Amino acid sequence: MSLTDFDLFGHPVAAPQNVTPPRRRVVSQAAKRAKLARHLEKSNNLVLFDELLDFLKAPLLKQQYDMDATFASDVGTVAVIEVDEDGNTQDEDSALVIPYEAWGEEWVTDSNGLAWSKEGLLFTQVRLFWRSMEELALNNNEQEKWSVLRWIFRPAIWKHYVYDKRIGRSHCFEVHERDETFSFHNCCIAARVDEDTVREGVRRNIPAEVVKAVEKVCKFD
Structure with a gap:
């Protein structure tokens, strides 16, 4: 097998069959808030979900960091497309299809058959x-x-459950942050920042009860 026969996690993959670019779905803030509220009501967190939602409305950090212009976001200049929970928009012309374009020399191929360059x-x-x-x-x-x-606060090792139809139950795999391509650990390495310093900086800006609530939820991943 060549390097392109494996996904980002080193698992063998089949050759791509007419890969269709995914369609971007933008959900309204009201729908997101309702979904989060339902989740927190059932998660038995250490803080009341209403208090947590109110706290998360406000900025947690000040934008005083130095960012390379190459990685700067254009979010502030993009119009918001309101989409209901069924994925419908008021304007049919607002439907977004983001084309897939290969960038650089092919390095690995993921489970969706999309090629990634190292860069x-x-x-x-x-x-x-x-x-x-x-x-x-x-x-x-x-x-x-x-x-x-x-x-950010996900443990270095967490449990990933995969349901097996053949035996009618799930398998449990322990996943280390080093093996998850887009984990906070690996993204910090790529961005050349110290993950512990960033994590502690975030921790100082939020109440301890919120950190405990997040960690409690992460244990069930």
Whole structure:
């Protein structure tokens, strides 16, 4: 097998069959808030979900970091497309299809049959890191902040469950942060920042109860 016969995690993959580019779905803030509220109500967190949602409305970090212009986000200049929970938009012309274009020399192929160059992979890791930091500095993005906090404070080793139809039960795999391509650990390495320093900086800006709530949820991943 050649290097292109494996995905980003080293698993063998079949040759791509007419890969269709994924369609981007933008969900309204109201739908995201409702989804997060339902999740927190059932998760038995250490803080009341209403208090957590109100806290996550406000920025957690100040945008005082130095970011290379190559990785800067254009989010502030992009119009918001409102999409309901069924994926419908008011304007049919607003439907987005992001084309897949190979970038650089092919290095690995993922499970979707898409080829990644080494440069493209590193760029995506760095962009993910800085985009996540930006989410912590924005207003009224509770769902995004919650996802970023879970990403940052996820344990180095977590359990991943895969259901096996043949035997009617799940298999449990222990996954290390080194083996997850877009883990906080690997994205920090790509961005050349110290993960412990960033994590502690975030921790100092949020109440201890919120950190405990995030860690409690992460244990069930």
